[in-house]
Amino acid sequence: MSKKVAFYTLGCKLNFSETSTIARSFTGEGFKRVDFSEHADIYVINTCSVTENADKRFKTIVKQAQNTNPEAFVAAVGCYAQLKPEELAAVDGVDLVLGATEKFKITDYLNDLTKNDRGEVHSCEIEDADFYVGSYAIGERTRAFLKVQDGCDYKCTYCTIPLARGISRSDTLENVLKNAAEISAQGIKEIVLTGVNIGDYGKGEFGNKRHEHTFLDLVKALDRVEGIHRLRISSIEPNLLKNETIDFVSQSNSFVPHFHIPLQSGSDHILKLMRRRYLSNLYVDRVNRIKQTMPHACIGVDVIVGFPGETDEHFLETYHFLNELDISYLHVFTYSERDNTVAAEMENVVPKSVRSKRSKMLRGLSAKKRRAFYETQIGTKRTVLFEGENKSGYIHGFTENYIKVKYPWNPELINTLHEVELTEIDEDGLVRIQFLPAKILV
Template sequence: MENRKKVAFYTLGCKLNFSETSTIARSFQDEGFDRVDFEDEADIYVINTCSVTENADKQFKQIVKKAIKKNEKAFVAAVGCYAQLKPEELAAVDGVDLVLGATEKFKITDYINDLSKNDMGEVHSCEISEADFYVGSYSIGDRTRAFLKVQDGCDYKCTYCTIPLARGISRSDTLENVLKNAKEISEQNIKEIVLTGVNIGDYGKGEFGNKKHEHTFYELVQALDNVEGIERLRISSIEPNLLKNETIEFVSQSRTFVPHFHIPLQSGSDDILKLMRRRYLRNVYTERVSKIREVMPHACIGVDVIVGFPGETDEHFLETYNFLNELEISYLHVFTYSERDNTPAAEMDGVVPMNVRSKRSKMLRGLSVKKRRAFYESQIGTTRTVLFEGENKEGYIHGFTENYVKVKTPWNPELVNTLHEIKLTKIDEDGIVRMEFVNEPVFV
């Protein structure tokens, strides 16, 4: 067994990337490789890249350096979104041997015949129009939750976004395969599944750009609710125009879907939404939030927002700030706009200076802290169910309630990956909520 090769993985970016890394890792294990931690010495290092943030580009070089430091003879492969968008750039990074684009990454073991180092990274990347088939995947990172990919690619043409260039057209897994994957996950004693994709509300479009929806997102949600053995299902980010009232109502009465929504807004100004080519205006967003609050007053609602988009004046920004301040939401993910090659926004007038972008970002981050605090305070005294996670953090075990309140209690390894009914008692100095058990846990 001594001569089995070792492979290690590093993932940048979103939950979708994590689910795909897991699938790629399983293909190596099927080929007789042993998976090791990225911190360990390996024969092959695979880096799954991201193109969404400026930072991810810079991180890539540091990660390659780290790998080569562990083993200077190691074979280094780059896959993922940045590898599709700028393959030559990644191939030129010192130490990189192989760069695979959007369709090739799932066949990575076919490209690794010989592990000798290359002077220059070898590139295999398709035209993105060829990324028209679907590869299902799911990740089992920690033992408590799994990310299940149901959809890939995007047909939207938001002016700031490179994802359609990096991942191709919108296409979905079959309902049958999603249910099969969900069953496999539930059999591994994982309590929570997070549904993930590029534009999951668009679920149902078949392969090869077939615009006909085999099933809708609503039908997917209904079918998953019946899978035995799953305790919790969480919907990751979903576009406001695709989150329909029927889905919201179903979640409110569902056995497994939790009252937590993450809905990208990007701007609270209709002028900016039009420049971004988003497919809704702010009144649609207000309606979605009102509907959720009507049927699930205790739901957690997260919001993505971009600051510093070209043409965003102080007035536009204040529109966004005031809109969010008045909206009954629970937290924000704030992104500072950064220019991306080959996007219409990069050519637009009205560039916002960097110092103004960061000031606006800071203001919204401050608002997010305030919103989260207010949401947590509204939950004190209520009874919820918590799923405990696997890490001992300074003598405490943490977990999340179904409506995404972060709680803590003194560390007990037997609590890991278990669900308990609890009462939320008070917010600690670190902003995490203290709790007490409704019934003392009994461990068999």
């Protein structure tokens, strides 16, 4: 009887895409994949270290696996496993810890699956993480996360990602297109491009050798892949989002008018302390360029509150900057100290209660921004891709410009694209729709 394996992923879309690749290596060896809540012989936890929360959640997830099967073999992989392998190995129940390069060869490390008294660690020096492993994940049968790049050469003072993932390196254009074609062949309608710093695509194809393609080349080539109806750029640094890319997306067959652009702070003083590679005026310029070419575009923003040295004045500068900017929603992160970062040693630490209050204010602003953006779209005609879950008698979907819609549950709509009119915002903040006659697209 084949052994069973289950996976749990913490963190970003990139982690989800890599979990899927690791899972395929297990099924290739004859393992049967089951849900994490089910009885399995091996539990693999793909970890994240971006926030304090992810560290704490790891122990809870290990306990969950042990409660389901106390005899199961538990392996930890991913960013936290690379940064603090010994710490994870010491967690009760963990048998194996694999770092950045080892995680893709996990089946090579599984011998007899006997529980260990202490986790066995195989973790490279991060300088050795200089090769590239392509991957993609398919979720809910409607969209896939396609990894095109890994690692980062930036030295932001708060970030551990370069320590966890190594130098910036990219997949070959040929391999990205091959993966995109494989996704398309499975009937997936939408691909989300993911990576650590995807605008840096073209750096270090293998071992930091210069690449022959740029991010714009990648976007143009993917736009020609047959069978993919939607392509979405997940997150791109403002200094790497060029006019040519914005202009191409505005005329594209498949790329949707949705950008997620990290800001982190609206105060130039704080941006300098963070060692970001732009100032607020460049960010304004990027938002204006998008809105000039695509007035209906959705723009999401990452922002960090409570960075060391952020005074009330600096925070209000960020708040007013975002309030006046034509953006659609925020992802708000409360700053948390990470070991081995410059920011962890900085003075003028912001009290946690103040960080929490600022986070709450920006979350409120995000809700207001999203509502205002949705209101501008009522009465317009959009295309919706429906997802696969029945949520309280409704099916949900997203328009090309990332408006979340609802419609009474109908399983025949799953993974189909329809042209609709956005009619009103419901009390839960989602948008109700009306189908346009004979406008079923695919």
